[in-house]
Amino acid sequence: MLATLGTRPNNVAGKISLALLSLFIIFSALSLARPQKRNSHDERKASGIDIVIAMDISYSMEIADFNVSGRRVQRDFMSREVVKEFIKHRPNDRIGLIPFAGQPYQESPITLEHQWLLEKIDDVKPNEELTQGTAIGSAISASAIRLDKRKDTKSRIIVLITDGSNNSGNISPIQAAEAANKLGIKVYTVAIGTSDGRLQRQVNPAQEFDTETLEKIAKITNAEYFRAKTTEQLVEAFTVIDELEKTERTKQVITTFKDYHHYFTFAAALSLLGGLLVLTFHHPPAPE
Incomplete structure (x- = not known):
């Protein structure tokens, strides 16, 4: 798929496809990294x-x-x-x-x-x-x-x-x-x-x-x-x-994590779908 993009580098469709598929790779990598936000609070x-x-x-x-x-x-x-x-x-x-x-x-x-x-x-x-x-x-x-x-x-x-x-x-x-x-x-x-x-x-x-x-x-x-x-x-x-009147000073730290990888997975899927649609409707010239 990527090889076909180089056949006509000056073609607008080829540039769009290359950009979308590049975004797919980037978003996929970010999704696999599993970004998270950590929240911690003390419970007395x-x-x-x-x-x-x-x-x-x-x-x-x-x-x-x-x-x-x-x-x-x-x-x-x-x-x-x-x-x-x-x-x-x-x-x-x-x-x-x-x-x-x-x-x-x-x-x-x-x-x-x-x-x-x-x-x-x-x-x-x-x-x-x-x-x-x-x-x-x-x-x-x-x-x-x-x-x-x-x-x-x-x-x-x-x-x-x-x-x-x-x-x-x-x-x-x-x-x-x-x-x-x-x-x-x-x-x-x-x-x-x-x-x-x-x-x-x-x-x-x-x-x-x-x-x-x-x-x-x-x-x-x-x-x-x-x-x-x-x-x-x-x-x-x-x-x-x-x-x-001594008191036992106890503190429990509760940590929660919120995942954000699904946002990047969704963005990667959209990028891939966009790239495939562009390639589907704008085929590169085939050899005679």
């Missing part, structure tokens, strides 16, 4: 550790008694920033959020979608529409109920952040801690802020930190109590919690 596997962050958002959390680079910042801002860093360090843990003031609020389910959770934390702030007070017992109870719904976990943890003592809610902190302990849930307690920090609009400006109760909560549930008066102490508290 839950570590089996479920965590609920119970975060105090009462009015007193607006007190600016933390120092960051020489600037005074509010307790609620500092707690949000440290919690976000904590979440970023635990990508394989399912984490939920329950803010509380005079009562707990169901803000976030326990999830592996941490980017969504980080965005929710930014929205958790003291609000005049919230029931005011500090319902520590109710916050622990609500967090424990949320964790107890998970039956496939090997470890369940509550991290409680507060700057006051229990003065609201229908259950005492000790009762809530004992109930959590029966469910196998640890409650890490973090008392945040300085004892002399106060807001003028606080209902009870003489209220002090109930460190004794927070220590008992942690002890009952075989966890730890932390007192964070400075930014460094708050960061250290969450660093210790992170180290105490």
